[in-house]
Amino acid sequence: MALIFVKTLAVIFDFDDTLTPDSTTRFLASRGVDTRSFWQNEVKVLVSDGYDPSMAYLNKILDYSGVDRPLGRVTNEDLAEFGKNNLDSEFYPGLSTLFKDLRTIAAAVSRDISVEFYIVSGGLQTLIEGSSFVRKNFAAVYGCQYSSRVDTGDIHHIKRCVTFTEKTRYLFEINKGIRPEQVIKNQYMVNSDVPLKRRRIPFRNMIYVGDGLTDIPCFSLVQRMGGLAFGVFNPQEQASAKRALMEFLHTDRVISMHAPKYRKSDELGSLLRAAISTLAGRVMLERSEAEGDDA
Numbered sequence: 001m002a003l004i005f006v007k008t009l010a011v012i013f014d015f016d017d018t019l020t021p022d023s024t025t026r027f028l029a030s031r032g033v034d035t036r037s038f039w040q041n042e043v044k045v046l047v048s049d050g051y052d053p054s055m056a057y058l059n060k061i062l063d064y065s066g067v068d069r070p071l072g073r074v075t076n077e078d079l080a081e082f083g084k085n086n087l088d089s090e091f092y093p094g095l096s097t098l099f100k101d102l103r104t105i106a107a108a109v110s111r112d113i114s115v116e117f118y119i120v121s122g123g124l125q126t127l128i129e130g131s132s133f134v135r136k137n138f139a140a141v142y143g144c145q146y147s148s149r150v151d152t153g154d155i156h157h158i159k160r161c162v163t164f165t166e167k168t169r170y171l172f173e174i175n176k177g178i179r180p181e182q183v184i185k186n187q188y189m190v191n192s193d194v195p196l197k198r199r200r201i202p203f204r205n206m207i208y209v210g211d212g213l214t215d216i217p218c219f220s221l222v223q224r225m226g227g228l229a230f231g232v233f234n235p236q237e238q239a240s241a242k243r244a245l246m247e248f249l250h251t252d253r254v255i256s257m258h259a260p261k262y263r264k265s266d267e268l269g270s271l272l273r274a275a276i277s278t279l280a281g282r283v284m285l286e287r288s289e290a291e292g293d294d295a
């Protein structure tokens, strides 16, 4: 019997505060919005009223957009343009080398093993994809989206909202090998019944890196299914450190927590390199065991 060997490893990142400082906040600030008040007052009021946090901020941006409103007119092109001009210079240190190194490490274990990178974010997908660094390095980006008004091009309705449990949906799409282009034609495709052995990237071949409460379902899913989850936090911020301890480490949702630095000499950078080597080694071991069974 011919066995299917899975040869792709996936490293999946949250975006804001994991790869770069919060991009939505930077966009709002670029238009002169008081971002502290936006998040701490305006969005918080909606959340206290029962809004999903992602829906709350997406709606608030719509309220703020338009002539004579705090953000002025906003189009999807504006969001992409902001991403193009402002993201590439702000990524946390070591990322460009990290991607290259992880590919090299996996290929050194076996030339058949490749590594793919994904972003699953509660931020604005159009803004994130404006970055040429993102377009060059990531196989897909999943994030919140707005539709555009046909007549003016202004952002109009919330087209896609990626909230915390929704993030796991995209892990399943990656797991089953479903591409975003296919999902546009069939939104329910993620529910398709794909036998475990035929899934393109098993969860145990995934590494998830994130920083926030919205990442908890992904941390739990990936860890429970045999993959690896790492958390990042900002050691300079007390709230971030406390959350890291109480929500992530204390509850065993991640293996460890680190500052978002990805050079070979940084904690997280070196752990990710070791993690890819471990996962690639395990793929080869499983392959030789299966071949032994098959003989």
Ligand SMILES: [Mg+2]
Residues within 6 Å of the ligand: 014, 015, 016, 017, 018, 210, 211, 212
């Ligand atoms: Mg984040």
